[in-house]
Amino acid sequence: MLTHVSWSALALQSITYISSIGFVTLLCLAIYRLTFHPLAKYPGPLIGRLTDFYSVYQAYAGERHLDFYKLHQKYGKVVRYGPNSISINSNIALSEIYGFKSNVKKAHFYSAFPAQKGAWSTHSAIDKSLHARKRRVLSQAFSDAAMRGLQPHILSVIRTFTEVIGDFPSPLGLNGEKKATGEWSEPKNMGRYANYMSYDVLGDVCYGESFDTLESPDNRFAVDLVALSSKYHFLTAQMPDLKKLGLHRVLFPDLLAQRTRFMGYSRARLQKRMQLGTDTDRRDFFYFLLNAKDPETGLGFSTQELWGESNVLLIAGSDTTSTAFSATFFYLLHYPGYLKDLTKLVRQTFDDVEEIELGQKLNDLKLLRACIDEAMRLSPPVPGLLPREVLEGGMDIDGMHFPMGTVVGVPIYALHHNSVYHPQPFVYDPSRFIAGNEKAGSDRVKLTQSAFCPFSIGSRGCIGKGVAYLELTVALARTLWLYDMKLVDSATGAGPDGNYALKDIFVAEKTGPLVQFRRRAT
Numbered sequence: 001m002l003t004h005v006s007w008s009a010l011a012l013q014s015i016t017y018i019s020s021i022g023f024v025t026l027l028c029l030a031i032y033r034l035t036f037h038p039l040a041k042y043p044g045p046l047i048g049r050l051t052d053f054y055s056v057y058q059a060y061a062g063e064r065h066l067d068f069y070k071l072h073q074k075y076g077k078v079v080r081y082g083p084n085s086i087s088i089n090s091n092i093a094l095s096e097i098y099g100f101k102s103n104v105k106k107a108h109f110y111s112a113f114p115a116q117k118g119a120w121s122t123h124s125a126i127d128k129s130l131h132a133r134k135r136r137v138l139s140q141a142f143s144d145a146a147m148r149g150l151q152p153h154i155l156s157v158i159r160t161f162t163e164v165i166g167d168f169p170s171p172l173g174l175n176g177e178k179k180a181t182g183e184w185s186e187p188k189n190m191g192r193y194a195n196y197m198s199y200d201v202l203g204d205v206c207y208g209e210s211f212d213t214l215e216s217p218d219n220r221f222a223v224d225l226v227a228l229s230s231k232y233h234f235l236t237a238q239m240p241d242l243k244k245l246g247l248h249r250v251l252f253p254d255l256l257a258q259r260t261r262f263m264g265y266s267r268a269r270l271q272k273r274m275q276l277g278t279d280t281d282r283r284d285f286f287y288f289l290l291n292a293k294d295p296e297t298g299l300g301f302s303t304q305e306l307w308g309e310s311n312v313l314l315i316a317g318s319d320t321t322s323t324a325f326s327a328t329f330f331y332l333l334h335y336p337g338y339l340k341d342l343t344k345l346v347r348q349t350f351d352d353v354e355e356i357e358l359g360q361k362l363n364d365l366k367l368l369r370a371c372i373d374e375a376m377r378l379s380p381p382v383p384g385l386l387p388r389e390v391l392e393g394g395m396d397i398d399g400m401h402f403p404m405g406t407v408v409g410v411p412i413y414a415l416h417h418n419s420v421y422h423p424q425p426f427v428y429d430p431s432r433f434i435a436g437n438e439k440a441g442s443d444r445v446k447l448t449q450s451a452f453c454p455f456s457i458g459s460r461g462c463i464g465k466g467v468a469y470l471e472l473t474v475a476l477a478r479t480l481w482l483y484d485m486k487l488v489d490s491a492t493g494a495g496p497d498g499n500y501a502l503k504d505i506f507v508a509e510k511t512g513p514l515v516q517f518r519r520r521a522t
């Protein structure tokens with residue numbers, strides 16, 4: 001019979017035995033990953049080559065995009081940042097990985113996004129045929145005709161935006177309580193106000209009504225939920241096994257709670273919109289999504305799938321556009337020469353603010369688009385690396401062969417700051433996007449464009465690019481037409497390199513610049 005002492009000895013022996021097995025297994029895994037693994041020849045940080053916890057940590061710090069930049073500075077074009085993951089900082093890799101002919105699918109990373117099994121969205125769908133069906137249905141909501149139908153709603157939110165930033169308490173021309181010309185507004189944190197504008201636009205174009213955050217501070221909690229939910233997805237996506245083991249509940253309980261709140265909010269918004277049905281004059285996105293049938297299969301979206309779309313549109317459509325918008329303000333105010341030139345151009349081109357809308361006159365303002373693009377180059381709204389998994393047969397990328405199962409990607413922020421394509425990469429210089437000026441010949445512009453991908457490219461590239469440019473160009477031009485502006489302090493929003501600082505949460509968190517507005521005198 002075993003005594004108490006011998007039971008303890010046995011337990012101790014078992015623990016020692018199991019720990020030894022665990023230790024030996026981990027040691028063998030580490031040796032394999034560092035020496036025999038097919039990616040062992042590629043350089044990278046030691047911890048990253050050993051475990052995906054490296055990426056979880058970088059994501060937690062919000063500096064993953066900056067880390068990719070530093071890693072490529074240190075190791076060169078190719079970096080192994082995870083045991084099975086490769087980052088390539090080149091324009092060739094960009095077109096080969098994300099282009100239409102590529103032999104990849106979205107990586108397991110994206111399985112962290114759906115709220116439930118089956119609630120895959122156009123964005124998170126990994127299966128290529130599932131994605132193709134969703135994209136065909138969703139594209140109907142983004143057609144040129146659909147966009148023209150939505151423009152009046154976008155304009156209505158932009159009008160509210162241009163009133164609110166100038167401290168006008170009521171829509172233009174009503175109630176007569178406008179501030180006299182010559183008086184500066186209260187300082188506005190443009191990171192916040194850009195969020196409110198893009199979020200309200202999204203409500204209007206997707207759900208049939210503005211979310212009304214510009215005018216009603218009580219509604220602004222939803223803007224914060226969007227960011228917190230994105231952060232949760234981003235952290236758990238780095239290492240999907242965390243979720244399988246239930247560790248996400250222990251590591252990120254607060255974010256998980258906020259993400260659950262966000263999903264409830266998104267479902268409630270969808271239900272409200274579904275009650276409105278399709279018997280309405282308003283041709284918003286859900287009008288198309290509720291009606292749409294895949295031209296090839298005849299299938300529309302189930303309620304579960306609509307919920308998935310609602311979740312992605314709330315995040316992908318708002319936090320991205322707002323970053324591009326506030327970043328453009330930041331750079332124009334830090335480079336007053338461009339602010340002056342662009343303001344003059346806009347005021348010379350349009351006789352009245354209401355003339356500023358989609359059309360040839362706006363398209364012809366090359367400097368306007370270049371100022372926005374250059375802001376997105378320096379501070380990309382999706383700054384990190386969008387991971388793709390190599391499919392059967394492997395794939396050649398930029399002259400290297402990668403076997404099936406390898407996770408590959410191009411780090412957007414690092415590519416946008418690669419001096420091979422962007423000389424003086426940290427300087428704000430919109431002229432690099434304009435052909436025919438003294439600095440940039442058309443070959444130079446082509447090179448710049450070949451390494452510029454804020455919307456990504458190919459079959460998984462952004463479907464909302466047209467809406468985003470519509471909102472960004474019209475809102476910026478209208479603001480410049482109406483207002484003079486000045487920085488309250490130059491530090492708000494600036495990172496250590498002096499540029500507009502982002503926290504990478506898949507999309508981006510930002511603050512500032514702090515700006516005051518004054519109605520133009522003439």
Ligand code: HEM
Nearest residue numbers: 122123316317320321324381382386455456460462464468
């Ligand atoms: C400046 C604004 C925007 C930027 C920089 C941007 C950026 C991106 C990027 C980089 C992707 C690829 C993501 C990935 O591969 O994981 C993407 C996809 C997507 N974006 Fe945008 N986006 C913007 C605005 C919008 C807007 C306004 C909408 C909708 C109203 C939208 C809806 C989507 C959707 C649905 C996808 C998934 C497409 C697919 O996988 O087929 N985006 N966006």
